[in-house]
Every structure is written in C-alpha cells, then in structure tokens.
Amino acid sequence: MISGKFNGVLKAVKQVRGGVKVDHHKNTSSCEVVRMPDPEKVIMPMQQHIGAPCTPTVSVGDKVGVGQVIGDTDKFVSAPIHASVSGTVKAIGDIKLPNGSLSQAVTIESDGENRLWEGVEPPQVHNREDFIKAVRASGLVGLGGAGFPSFIKFNFKPEQNIDTLIVNAAECEPYITVDHRECVDNSWDIVSSIHVICEYYGFKQVIIAVEDNKPDVFKAISDVAKTDGNGDKIKLMVLKSKYPQGAEKMMVQSATGRKVPPGKLPGDIGCIVMNVASIAFLSRYLKTGKPLVKRSMTVDGSAIANPMNVRVPIGTNIGDIIDFCGGFKEEPCKIILGGPMMGQAIVSTNLPVCKQNNAILAFAKDDTVLKPEYDCIRCGRCAQACPMSLMPTLIVRFAKAKDVDALKEAGINVCMECGSCAFACPAGKPLVQHMRLAKSIVREADKR
C-alpha cells in the first residue's frame, strides 16, 4: 500500500493581494483541548448551518440518546441536527440566535448518563454515493465559521473536473487556535481522512495549507504524512501569515494560483476547500458513526480568567462555558462569537453554542474602544487592503446615492465582509457596515 513519498513542506503557489497585518494573539496555541463536563441541559437551535432550517423530529417528553437525530429537513441545502447529550426533551420553542433572527430550538435536559443512541453505528460506505450520504447524515457543516453543509461540497458533477482538495488550516483570525490544536493533536485523523476521501475521489492533489506562524503543525503533519500511502498526493503548504489568508477564495489562489470568478464557487475551477477540523471529524465519524455533537472552541480575551481550548457539546450555554474557563477576571464589555475580525458581538451570554462557532472572546473595556470616526482622507488604504480588489470608498459613495447599477459594477457582491478595509482605515470608518448596507440596497432593488 505504501507507494507514494511525501513531498515535504511546499511554498504557496501565489501571493495573494491586499490583506492586513493583524496581531495574532494566539495565546492558547499550546493549550491542549480540555473536555468540558456535560451541562445539565442543552438548547439545540434548528438553524445551525447556511440553508433551510430543520424541523424537530422529536416531541416534548421523548427520551433521546447522544447522536440521535432531533431535527432534519428534506430541503437540499441543510444538515441534520443530533442530540448532544442523553436525556429528555423538555421544550420546543423559538429562541433568538446571536444574529438576532428567530429559530426553533429543542431543549434537552441531560440525564447525566451520556448514553449513546442505539442507532449510532459506523456508516457503510462502498462508493461515492454512500460517502456523500454518510457526510450528510453526520450533520457536518463547515466548522471554520461559515457553517456551509459539507456534503454539498462533495456532491459535484463529473464534468466539473475537480482535481484538488484543499484542507484549510490557515486560521488567520487572531486568538483562535482550535484548528491549530486539531492539526497537532489529531494529525493522524486528518491524514487518514484524506486517505479515505481519495479512495472515492480521484483528486490529483490534496493541499494542506497552513500559515507560517504555526511551525509545530508542519512537524506534526509531516511526521504522519510520511508514513501514509497517499503521501505523494499530500502537499503541505506554507502560507504567509496575513489576514484574510484563510478566506476561501484567497486560499484557492494561494494554493493553486487559480482565481474564483465573481459569483462562482471553488468547485467551478476544480477545487474543494474544507476546514481542517471538518476533515478530521470525518475520519472519526467514518470509524465510529458518532455524528457532530461536540466541537472545540477557543475561549480567550482580556476579560477571561483562564483562556483555554475546550471541547463542548453543541447547544451548551455560552455563560456555562465561560464559567468553566474560570469566569471573568474583569468586567466584560464586549463578547464576540468567532474571531475579532469577522465574529459577531453578542448581547448576552445566555445563548447556545452552534456547530459553526469556533471561539468565544470576551474583552474588558479598554480593548473594546474603537477609534473615533473622522472624515475620509482618501488615503486609499481600504482599497489597498481589499483582497477582492474593490474600492470601498467608491462603494460607500454609490451606496449613499443608492446607485444600484454602479454598486454592481463596483463588485459589491464580491465583498466577503472580511473587515480588512475597516481595520486599515485611519479615519475609523465602519466600512463593513457600509458594505452590508450597500448589499441590502442591491438586494432590495433586485426583489423589485
């Protein structure tokens, strides 16, 4: 079986434009992931992915086991939701998600037994169709933050000529280190998962892309890849640390030199991009059949007493997780779900953790003061920073004039709201807010 030789660490194929230098603050990169004890209850929102929300498949009073499906839908863009603790369904009702939208949610009171559902068994996978079915059944969504149902990425047509799988381990957001830990602690899962995927897909190459600020990742993955039969297909690639190196389009260009055209997906130019934690999860799922019921998160920030990486059941209350990390050492002023560049500021800690949340960051007052807003001095730093070659100043002007055609021409829909422009702006303009406003103007006009 051992045929190919591992290539060693390769350089990025192309340098991407734009981006900004952010302070990394990877304080928890040496903290092994700590397992948090099961909470007394979990709240499972039915919307934990991009796409159609699930409908609860259980009723109040039902007994459920870990890994039992509690929500599903027959809409295509979706992923089923599984119970993360064993116990009794206590309530089904609406809750408010961090972004302010309402979602149905199933509340499960734990019986403390952590009993696995009897239906959990390793999936029978013999061909590509089985594999895609299994990935959907696992409930896997992009664990890097986007929450796109993973099976859709594998469900491509033969004429798309997909030849490259890119495993995204860039983790360019400051503070977050869970993908870093995944690479170091579970490197075997990553490589064996790639091995399995390659059995069903004829990828010419599998690129594991990591930013250059994580030297231990290169060592850990090389050590494993050397012993693997698919070693010759695996390319471990070092990318320059700059934000947003891990953004999908940036990643594809860095790793392959190809550019994803506006409105298209990596699949249209022959690439699939998967987050490294999602890849590692697949290996464990194919072996055990245990669906996505837990995830690792970084808990950090100036207000957190003991910053660390924790593994928590999906649906755990965010306040409970913070308490597990020693609570607050200072009064928190801002709490963010996700990283400081693209994360969502939340109004309360009384919210459940969803599949795609990779970090909880709490900051004391001094770290949340943004610079005051002044008039634009036309310095052009926003345009320089934009990885998508957009001109934020122009877009702001077109949005003020509500000029839909000009906004489209300026490429507003290419904007991924990475925040580089607003980060770089010396006048303190909230440019991402302007971009979102511009997008909503275009959306409204298209509806009419």
Next chain:
Amino acid sequence: MTASKIPSDKKLTVSASPHIRAASTSRRIMLDVIISLVPALIASGIFFGLRALAVVAVTVVACVLSEYVTRRIMKRSNTIGDLSAVVTGMLLAFNLPSSIPFWMAALGGAVAIVVVKQFFGGIGQNFVNPAIAGRIVLLISFSTAMASWTQPLSGFMNLTAPDALTGATPLVAYGTDAAPGLLDMFIGNRGGCLGETSIVALLIGGVYLVARKVISPAIPLSFIGTVAVITLIAEKGDFVALAYQLMSGGLVLGAIFMATDYATSPINFKGKIIFGIGCGLFTCLIRLFGSLPEGVSFAIILMNILVPHIERITTPKPFGTVKEKKAKEEKKA
C-alpha cells in the same frame, strides 16, 4: 466573576465587525507629514533666516485659524485636531519666497483653507491641492512680490523684508555666471521659494514618508522620472543641465509632498503612475515652451483636475473577473 453573575442591567457593547482596528489614524498620518517637512524647515531657517520661519508660522496660523472659523460659521465639527491645516500651511509657506509680506502669506493661507478646502466639504473633498491653489492665487495677484528671490545666507536675524537682495532663480540663471554650483543646489544654498531649495532635506522627508508607508513612491518617481527623460532629450544628453533642471524650481518639493496629496491624487497604483507622468509632462511643457518661470504648481493642479477621469479608467476589476478579450478567446477555443 462568573458569567451568571453579570448583573442583568449590565449592557454588553454590540458593534459590527471588525472588532479591532489598525493603530494608524488620520492625525498620525498628518503628524508624519509634518515630521517629514521638518528637515526642509530647518534648512529654510539656515539659508533664509528667521524671516523664513516667520512666514511658515504666519501661514500655519492663518490656515488653522481660517479652518476653525469657517467650520464654526458653517456649524460643522471642529477639525483642526486632524492637523491637516498645519500641513497645508507649511506646504504653502514652502512655496513662497521668504521676503513675501506677512499679510500676503496669511491671505494665501485663508484662500487655501476657506475657498479650496472648506467650501468643497473639508478634508478629502477638495479637488485641487489647497496649498498649490493658494500659491497660484498669490502668484497671479502679486507677481512682483512672488518673484522676488532672497539670496541665501543674507542674515539670520533679519526679520524685516529684505529689499535689495533679489536675484534670478537657478532655473532662469542656468548657463549664466549667476548659477550656483551643483553642491549648493543640492544642499539648498541658492535663491528660490523658502522650502524648495534644499533637495537633501526634501529627500530625507520623502524617504521618511515612504518608510512610514504614508505615501507610495509611485508618484514622485514617475513625476521626476518623466521630467528627467524629457529634459535629457531636450538638452540633447547634457547631464549637468539635467541635474540643474531636476534640482531647481519646486520639482522635488512638488513631486514628494504636493503631488502625493491623498485627496487630489489617484488611489490605485496604475492611476498614480499616469498621474505622475502627466505631472512631469506638463511641468516640462511649461518649462520648455511657456512664459512662466516655473511649471510644477500648474502641472500638479492640471493633473488634480484630471484625477476623477484617471480613477475611472484605472479602477481595478473585482477579484476573479475574467477579461472580456480572454473570455472571448476561451469561447472560441
């Protein structure tokens, strides 16, 4: 403190991402420009005495004061804290002869700030460089006072306007006995506007600005490069004449500090290059064929007006946009 113990009336801050910002601010950028102008300021003090520093003080005060008063009258926020008025004042003074009457200098500052900058909406909105516009207004209104060049090193403490010390600028004098040596040209020991003479001081400032990433070297290099190429052709390969042309007049001051003004120059690299070449071209046309002694100010202001058009043709296409030609070729294939 545990999360559950956060008082219920305690409100968390919620704002749009990103939640962190780069350290640079508008004020810090302007401060960097001021710092970069200090070597030239010192040189002007050495060569033209206290009188030169007094002119700088007058224009800076005039600019800051008129910004404050205009904003007050227009009931808009006070913006003198961003230091941009100080920069305009310094640059305007650098473009004036040290012998200019103080009231004229002050008037130039007021025109620059009130008419050119604030009437169009303040910082970032002016369509021509305020300092250059101020200078041109003075040049047209008081052509004699604006063309009286003080000889350098004629007395440091001499605060009254010197009267009998006028002489031709090197641009006019080259080829005659009155022309200073090349080394004097480089360090600034020659007649001219008070801030434009010391090439070495200006270059130090330029290097500082590029190192601090306040300006990109694209405009200064393409501007001076274009002038160099055209001059070399016009002078039939005479390198001494070239050196005089490059170091005389306001070319270096204009290319590094005036043409790179954010509000009145293109944002993208391609646009900057076109802008720089255009500035160089107009400067040479005026120097070679015009009746004016110097063309840098007019060249920059002409190109300032063209900036919206340059921007329109140089705006980059969004990431991944396939060029039409290429798309057609692919279709054929």
